[in-house]
Amino acid sequence: MATTEEILHHVKGLAKILFFFLIFLPYTYIESIVNLFLKKEPKSVKGEIVLITGTGHGIGKLLALKYSAEGAIVVGWDINEELNNKTIQELKRSGKQAYGYKVDVANREEVLATAKKVQEMVGEVTILINNAGIMPHHPFLDHTEKEIRKIMDINVMAHFWILEAFLPAMKRNNHGHVVALSSMAGILGLVNLVPYCASKFAVRGLMEGLHEEFRLDNPCNKVRFTTVYPFMVDTGLCKFVDVTYPVVTPMLKPEFVADKIFESQTLEKRNVALPGYINLAVMLKTSFSPEKAANFLSDKFKCNLASDLDRHTKNGHSKNN
Ligand SMILES: NC(=O)c1ccc[n+]([C@@H]2O[C@H](COP(=O)([O-])OP(=O)(O)OC[C@H]3O[C@@H](n4cnc5c(N)ncnc54)[C@H](O)[C@@H]3O)[C@@H](O)[C@H]2O)c1
DSSP: OOOHHHHHHHHHHHHHHHHIIIIIHHHHHHHHHHHHHSOOOOOOOTTOEEEEEOTTSHHHHHHHHHHHHTTOEEEEEESOHHHHHHHHHHHHHTTOOEEEEEOOTTOHHHHHHHHHHHHHHTOOOOEEEEOOOOOOOSOGGGOOHHHHHHHHIIIIIHHHHHHHHHHHHHHHHTOEEEEEEOOGGGTSOOTTOHHHHHHHHHHHHHHHHHHHHHHHHOTTOOEEEEEEEEOOBTTTTSOSEEESOTTTSOOBOHHHHHHHHHHHHHTTOSEEEESTTHHHHHHIIIIISOHHHHHHHHHHSOEEEOOSHHHHHHTTOOTTO
């Protein structure tokens, strides 16, 4: 027999559920729709110290140019010293304040030691963009142990080490913004990309968990988290593309992606799919469709990468690397 107290507890729970579905949820939908038409003022990045990983090439390089043009002090990290120096020199030549460091983001000791140098020479990082990543693509059983570990080390573990270095100051100062590059492969399982998908799903979990922890820890929390889920971007990372309707799922221009990341960070958006409308397809495939319908969508609207392995072996790269 339930006690009066227990019955009251359950009635309260039921009332909360009814309140949520009948009042709160419709209210938040209406508020979100209204917000779509209201112009929110973006935050300025002038004088902020932004650390971007992977500034030697692709999206990272373009982010460095964008943030610098908007008045931020740029700290660029990349394992490729030559390309990274080019980016930093380009910024310095146009009179901007920029600092480049050769870092393997997968190496925790290197990350922590270089972070210390940055803190001493430049100052506290206030915007962190975890962008560096790699994407070998071939069937799961053809991935070697070394390769799987490398994907996880660069695409996921690096985020932990870089956050370990810079998040404490952001928390202490209650000021900062962390941006992470996930991918559509962090929302959908994709053929030839099993370890990459696992790494990008992990980034999503890491960022969602951090957001929730900071939100609950401090009701006045001002440290923000933005996760970006781009579809294919034309940087050279996505090779051997196999897409049925490129009009629907085009290869995105890296300049467009960098601009959208900047816009999303300065507008404090939390989750950003690029292009935005791809969200609808993802919802259809992952949440609202029975499996048969989801498979139909995958089969008829193919958005895959073919294996890079034959090409690699032809070019002299061993399968065992
Ligand atoms: N290009 C795409 O289609 C696409 C789509 C979705 C998500 N993304 C993600 O966006 C991010 C950037 O992708 P991109 O297309 O600009 O890649 P890119 O290959 O053009 O550039 C990546 C940069 O990261 C650097 N890097 C690689 N390993 C590193 C390491 N261990 N330490 C430090 N630097 C390292 C490289 O030297 C390079 O300069 C990645 O995380 C990627 O997974 C890319």
